[in-house]
Amino acid sequence: MKRVLRSAENFDRKLGNLFETLAGREEELQDRVDEVVRGLFDGTISSAAQHHPSDDTCCIPLIDHYVIVFRPDKSDLQAADERRHEIVVDFRGASRFDLLDIEEEELQ
């Protein structure tokens, strides 16, 4: 399946700023960005913890506490971990991902 990414200008701006924020670790960030993007293209990243059920947006850890927020064009509710009550979204059937935002997240 041929997949495409649509990188919103808002996402681009945040990604550009992150390279500045993490000055000195650019290579590490670039490697991780490559890894995530490759995973989305080739399907090795096929699920994620759901972000907003209403918006169907997902997130993937990028670096440190930063995550990539994106929206697949197709996704299914896959499972809820009994112990952690963690909802996972399956987007193996998606052919397009909208990259929306890079956020700093808190850990629970």
Added chain:
Amino acid sequence: MARGYARLRERNQLTLPAAVVEQIGLRSGDIVEFATSGEGLIELRPARIVRAGTVEARSEEQRAKQDIAEGRYTLLSSVDEFRKHVQKLRKSASPVENAPKAEHLSDSQRKDVEAVAQATLLKLLSDLVEQSTIRKHEEGPAQRRKLRSKTGESV
């Protein structure tokens, strides 16, 4: 079930056994959570990431969705394309790198030009300081004379 051993090193560093990492499905960059129990056990699990859920965060997402809806996005279909896209973003984020270079000059010529520019700037600055000092010296007696004439004091 995977099981392995690790030695605690300086600064409390541990290397997780590969079999454990593989079974849990951890990847480089993932965050893990440690929790101790009363029985001397340590539980390790992939950390659950929770969105702060701020109004600002939601509005950023909304803004990005609007970008997409209004065609302000870049379409990418390979890792290479994305890499080039990121390179452009990095260049535009650092204007100094983006500044045009005098490509027709050799390195030594460029250094000469920089040295002349630096010397000219220093000269200008020193002239400015000198002029300001002279002006102060000239203004001093004139102001004193003015004050004396106002108060009616004779010299």
